[in-house]
Every structure is written in structure tokens, then in C-alpha cells.
Amino acid sequence: MSEDYLFVYGTLKKGFVNHSYLRGAKFVGKAYTKSKYALYVGEYPFVVKNQPLSNIFGELYEINEAILSHVDELEEHPDLYCREKVPVIIEEKEEEVLAWIYFFPRPRGRLVRDGVFK
Numbered sequence: 001m002s003e004d005y006l007f008v009y010g011t012l013k014k015g016f017v018n019h020s021y022l023r024g025a026k027f028v029g030k031a032y033t034k035s036k037y038a039l040y041v042g043e044y045p046f047v048v049k050n051q052p053l054s055n056i057f058g059e060l061y062e063i064n065e066a067i068l069s070h071v072d073e074l075e076e077h078p079d080l081y082c083r084e085k086v087p088v089i090i091e092e093k094e095e096e097v098l099a100w101i102y103f104f105p106r107p108r109g110r111l112v113r114d115g116v117f118k
Helices: 065-075
Strands: 004-008 026-033 038-041 045-048 057-063 082-090 095-104 110-112
Touching: 004 026, 004 065, 004 082, 045 095, 057 065
Parallel strands: 004 095
Antiparallel strands: 004 057, 026 057, 026 082, 038 045, 038 110, 082 095
């Protein structure tokens, strides 16, 4: 199995309800997207790709295919969220890596202007 990176910005982060889906993943560090997007919060948080508002801040994990498949089920990929690879910056090292992120197709809910889900 190959290792890969997953960038999470919402309920998959430490301390939130869906973090258990990342059981077995290796926490790499706090990170943010290199490009700007828009973060919204409704029933759940989501990022919209075509609205360049702010960097999105979250956590980076090293994952395997089994974990990614498990998270795909949670995110209902590709029917609800759409998973894509984007460049993210690991805060501590200022190092850039490519990581999977889940995008939502359209804005809905409350806009989070600073890109941080709390």
C-alpha cells in the first residue's frame, strides 16, 4: 500500500466528532492550503473551490488507501464532496506537499472569512 497525504479542515480534525475516521493515520502537523478557497459552515463545514477568499487552515495526515476509502465513505465522495489533490504548506517546516482535500460543489451556510473551522 502506498502512503499519501490528507488535508482536513473540519470535523475530521483532532477534538471533533469525525476524527476517529483517521484512526491509524500519522499526524504530520498543522497546515494550510497554498491557494485560496472559501470555507462555509452549515450542518457541517465545507470548502468551495471556485471562490478565492482565504487560505484554509487545518491538519495534515499521512494516510493509506484503506483510511482514504473510509473517509471517502464519510464524505460521500464523489456524490456529495469531491476529492482532489492540492498543494498545502506544513506550518512548522514551511514545506509544500500535495494532499487530498474534499471540496463541496456550491456555497451554502455561513462564510468563515479567516478560513479556520472552530
